[in-house]
Amino acid sequence: MKKRFAAIIVALLLCGQFVLTACSKGESASSQVASPSGSASSEAVTSQDPSAVPDLTGLEISFLGQTRSPYDPDVTLIWDELEKRTGAKLNFNWVAQSDYKTKVNSILSSGNLPDVIFEADMATLLNEQAIIPLDDLLNQYGTNILANYTDEDYLYLRQISDGKIYHIPYVLDYKYSYSTLARTDWIEKLGVTTPTTYEDWKKVWYAMKENDCNGNGDKNDEIPIVCTNTEDLISYATMFGIKVSNTWWAETDDGMISVFEHENFKPFLEEMRQLYADGILDQEFASRADTYKNTLDSGLAGFTIYFAERAKITTLALQSLEGEDARMEGVAPVKYGDSDQLIKARTKIGTSGLCITVSAEDKADKIMQFYNYVFSEEGNILMNYGIEGTTFDYVGDKPVIKNDIASGSFTSARAAGLICTLTPINFLGDAYEQLLLAGNSKDNLDSATKMFYNALYLNEPYFYDVVPSFNTEEYQEYGSTLTEKLSTAFAKCVSGQLNVDDFWTTYESIKGEGWQEVIDAQSAAYSSLKK
Numbered sequence: 456m457k458k459r460f461a462a463i464i465v466a467l468l469l470c471g472q473f474v475l476t477a478c479s480k481g482e483s484a485s486s487q488v489a490s491p492s493g494s495a496s497s498e499a500v501t502s503q504d505p506s507a508v509p510d511l512t513g514l515e516i517s518f519l520g521q522t523r524s525p526y527d528p529d530v531t532l533i534w535d536e537l538e539k540r541t542g543a544k545l546n547f548n549w550v551a552q553s554d555y556k557t558k559v560n561s562i563l564s565s566g567n568l569p570d571v572i573f574e575a576d577m578a579t580l581l582n583e584q585a586i587i588p589l590d591d592l593l594n595q596y597g598t599n600i601l602a603n604y605t606d607e608d609y610l611y612l613r614q615i616s617d618g619k620i621y622h623i624p625y626v627l628d629y630k631y632s633y634s635t636l637a638r639t640d641w642i643e644k645l646g647v648t649t650p651t652t653y654e655d656w657k658k659v660w661y662a663m664k665e666n667d668c669n670g671n672g673d674k675n676d677e678i679p680i681v682c683t684n685t686e687d688l689i690s691y692a693t694m695f696g697i698k699v700s701n702t703w704w705a706e707t708d709d710g711m712i713s714v715f716e717h718e719n720f721k722p723f724l725e726e727m728r729q730l731y732a733d734g735i736l737d738q739e740f741a742s743r744a745d746t747y748k749n750t751l752d753s754g755l756a757g758f759t760i761y762f763a764e765r766a767k768i769t770t771l772a773l774q775s776l777e778g779e780d781a782r783m784e785g786v787a788p789v790k791y792g793d794s795d796q797l798i799k800a801r802t803k804i805g806t807s808g809l810c811i812t813v814s815a816e817d818k819a820d821k822i823m824q825f826y827n828y829v830f831s832e833e834g835n836i837l838m839n840y841g842i843e844g845t846t847f848d849y850v851g852d853k854p855v856i857k858n859d860i861a862s863g864s865f866t867s868a869r870a871a872g873l874i875c876t877l878t879p880i881n882f883l884g885d886a887y888e889q890l891l892l893a894g895n896s897k898d899n900l901d902s903a904t905k906m907f908y909n910a911l912y913l914n915e916p917y918f919y920d921v922v923p924s925f926n927t928e929e930y931q932e933y934g935s936t937l938t939e940k941l942s943t944a945f946a947k948c949v950s951g952q953l954n955v956d957d958f959w960t961t962y963e964s965i966k967g968e969g970w971q972e973v974i975d976a977q978s979a980a981y982s983s984l985k986k
Contacts, residue, residue: 505598505831509824512542516815516822519548519562520573520877521555524748530872536842540833543825549877553744570815570822573878574807577622581614582931586810587819588619596823599830603628603881604804611804615925615980623826624808627882630918631911632801634763639784641668641757653694653726653791656758660735663757669777671754679735681756683747685946688727688740691760695719696794700922701806703938704977711922711981713974715941715962719794724958727949741946751783760798763914764865767907774903785910788917800918806926809879830881839886841873856886861894864904927976933969940965 522528528549538544548569550558559575562568563583572580580586593601603626604612612620641663642649650656660679667674682688686702693699697717698706705714714720730736737743743750750756751765752772759765766785773781788796809826811819828834840847840854847854860867868874868890874882891911893904900908924930944965948958966974 505602505827506833508540508831508833509821509828510542511821511825514541514543514818514821514825515546516543516571516825517546517548517569518571518573518878519550519559519569519575521552522549522877523552525866525870526875526877527870527872530870532845533837533841533872533875536837537825537829537834540837541825541828543821551745568812568814570818571809571811573809574805575810576935577614577807577810577926578931578934580810581616581621581926582935585812586621587813587816588617588621589623589811589823590620592811592819592823593620596820597623597827599827599834603830608804611802611806611923615927615976616931622806622808622810623879624804624806625876625879625882626804627801627876627884627887628803629882629884629887630800631914632762633760633798634766634785634910634914635758635760635788635798636763636765636769636783636910637758637786638663638668638756638782639786640780640782644668649786651787651790651796653789656789657730657735660730660758661733664733664735668757669754675734676755677757678737678750678755679757680730681737681747681750681759682740682743683761684744685741685942688736688949689714689942689945690799691727692717692720692723693760693797693799694789695723695791696797697723698797698919699799701924703941704922704924706919706922706981711978713970716974719791721955722791724945724948725955728951728955731949732951736949741950754781756783763910764907766910767864767903768866770903770906782906784906785913787913796917797919798914798917799921802921802923806923826879829879835881835883838880839874839883841871846871846873853885856889856894858894861889864893864907865890922981925977925980927973927980929969929972929976933973937965937968937970937973940968941970 528547534545534547556576559572559579563579563585568585572586589597600623611624612622614621637649639649642659645659645662645666645668647659647662650659662668663677663679665674668677682691689702690699692705692714697714697719699714700706700711703714705712705717705720707717727736731738731740737750739746748765748768751759751769754773754776763785766783769783770781773783788798790796811822815822829838836854840856843849843854846860847856849855855861856868856873860871860873863870865874874880874886874890876882891904891908892900895901895904897908924934926934941962944953944958944961947953948955953961
């Protein structure tokens, strides 16, 4: 255990040395990346022409990634253009989101690795020694990629275990994202005002269940609270004033702790059990996944916490089914007791992203050149706006997404192949705003788009920043197995298959299997980086 802590502190010192060196020279960390030895060098970076289109004729890149609606793998407009410009050939293996973890594990076991893997579990990839560090490659070929990073971003990029960078995430510097959403038309039918406190919300949820709020004659089909899966339900602990980070962690004034050990988690767990037993919480919460959006759009769900975009998408779907008064609207976060109202802010970059596997080490330099072009000015325009005359036009010097796409907001853009965050891109704020406003000005929005806009911006007073999970040696060794056990135990407790006392007994047992070591390492890493 002491050796592991020593390794963590050494890595942190290396990371700290890099930041301090960059700052002492009046440079941001985005201009330098520490080499595997921990020293920083910007020579290769500054000698690179960021506007150059690389000639990568003959390069083939096999790509493993996950897909989900509304992305359409058969729409290849952007990929075809990238191939045309660079000469590289992309061979995609898209896997359904629900099957992705299983597919990645199967491929790792087979040893038949693709060249790159996007947004797989980093602890698993590192533990299997399946991916290579990218520091030197970024120094030599990643000018455009590095230009997006600030000192703070390296908290999400560097692996605590060795201080190196192993992934290229997609970038979106735009905090607005999630919202608490509710059927406010149902609440009006109940003759009450939209609640704020948890106790008042409970009364509304029970009333939703008892009063056939969707008006279809079936008093048993309303689902007052819906989430996407078990881990998503754990994140609903924000309703109890817990700053949940990456499911398993909570940030407190005293540091980073296991979410299960927050003082408000026990009442949260007990409340979820009761809501499930009474049919208020989705009886299929653990396996809702791919049917989640349809559950919202078909008029069954009363309350959820999800991307604010659903305020528009679900409202339009509901109005087509139920009439113009139906709506899923953004509301203020739930407040439990004296706890703060919270909603997580979007993180600019993630702790997973594009990884180059050991199988592609001999062509890793060319792969990095390819993705560096994706992050160039021309690449940014292509990935965000598409092809001039086809998906966008210039109005003066400004690229403007064509109305037939922008009017359908993010759904239409993704279906057309734009803003594909299934791969590393720099999702530009301007493109985000164009799609958010569906091609309109802020003063000329239709009612559904206005709901989306309001659902985003009402949350500004309640934001908290998510702290990343640090891929310590302990997390690499135990994380994947033990978080699955924790998820299963939580789901069983909520659904009544495990009583509360037995859940805590199980939790203590899981801590004994290595989770306590993971907690200690996470806490040490957080504390060191915060100093």
